[in-house]
Amino acid sequence: MSEHKRVAILISGGGSNMVSLVDSMTGDHPARACLVLSNNADAGGLEKAAARGVTTAVVDHRPFKGDREAFEAELVKPILEAGADIVCLAGFMRVLTAGFVSQFQNRFLNIHPSLLPKYKGLHTHARALEAGDAEHGCTVHEVTPALDDGPILGQAKVPVLTGDTPDVLAARVLKQEHVLYPAVLRRFAAGDRTPVLLG
Numbered sequence: 287m288s289e290h291k292r293v294a295i296l297i298s299g300g301g302s303n304m305v306s307l308v309d310s311m312t313g314d315h316p317a318r319a320c321l322v323l324s325n326n327a328d329a330g331g332l333e334k335a336a337a338r339g340v341t342t343a344v345v346d347h348r349p350f351k352g353d354r355e356a357f358e359a360e361l362v363k364p365i366l367e368a369g370a371d372i373v374c375l376a377g378f379m380r381v382l383t384a385g386f387v388s389q390f391q392n393r394f395l396n397i398h399p400s401l402l403p404k405y406k407g408l409h410t411h412a413r414a415l416e417a418g419d420a421e422h423g424c425t426v427h428e429v430t431p432a433l434d435d436g437p438i439l440g441q442a443k444v445p446v447l448t449g450d451t452p453d454v455l456a457a458r459v460l461k462q463e464h465v466l467y468p469a470v471l472r473r474f475a476a477g478d479r480t481p482v483l484l485g
């Protein structure tokens with residue numbers, strides 16, 4: 287019997303959330319990273335994962351020319367090969383079909399840069415600024431077929447400050463993402479779905 291839950295982390299870019307998750311899974315943590323998987327061969331996170339001794343894989347979506355199911359049929363392979371118990375999206379930028387999501391039901395997490403249910407989808411920081419919100423933040427939720435709509439497992443709030451641009455606000459939120467996501471994953475891997483609320 288293996289004592290640790292195995293976590294696959296899907297990225298598209300820099301992977302700072304992935305790094306915060308991988309680096310959190312040591313000592314008495316109930317899980318360990320088994321795979322970092324990117325849809326983008328240029329993702330900076332791939333080198334960071336390899337430097338940490340985590341297996342990496344790339345499945346580029348572009349050759350599939352919009353055939354999401356054909357892309358996902360390849361994307362799922364390294365996840366199954368790695369024997370993942372839990373799958374975490376961390377800055378993964380491709381919408382996934384119900385067929386893919388259903389394979390990881392109740393063990394599939396995402397971090398989204400808004401206080402859901404506000405601002406599902408993209409460009410969340412600009413939308414929060416345009417709306418004149420006094421606070422903004424990030425949410426970890428379970429991935430379900432409907433985008434950014436699954437049960438909420440944690441949220442962290444940050445203030446919106448005078449003069450904020452989308453980039454400045456995004457950086458403030460990202461710092462909190464690096465606190466929130468590891469805290470939620472630790473609980474979730476231990477079988478506890480009580481929401482983590484920060485800020």
Ligand code: NHR
Nearest residue numbers: 378379380381382397398407429430431432433434435
């Ligand atoms: N898939 C499902 N089924 N459910 C969710 O909750 C998902 C998901 C896939 C990704 C992350 C999400 C986010 O946190 C996520 C949650 C990409 C897009 C998007 O529109 C939207 C939301 C999220 C990720 N992607 C475009 C697409 O055509 C591509 C955009 C680009 O490449 O820049 O897939 O925000």
Ligand code: GAR
Nearest residue numbers: 299300301302303376377397398399
């Ligand atoms: C993070 O802010 C994450 O919440 C967001 O992209 C950034 C990735 O940063 N995710 C999405 O917008 C998903 N559509 P990272 O690659 O450094 O973790």
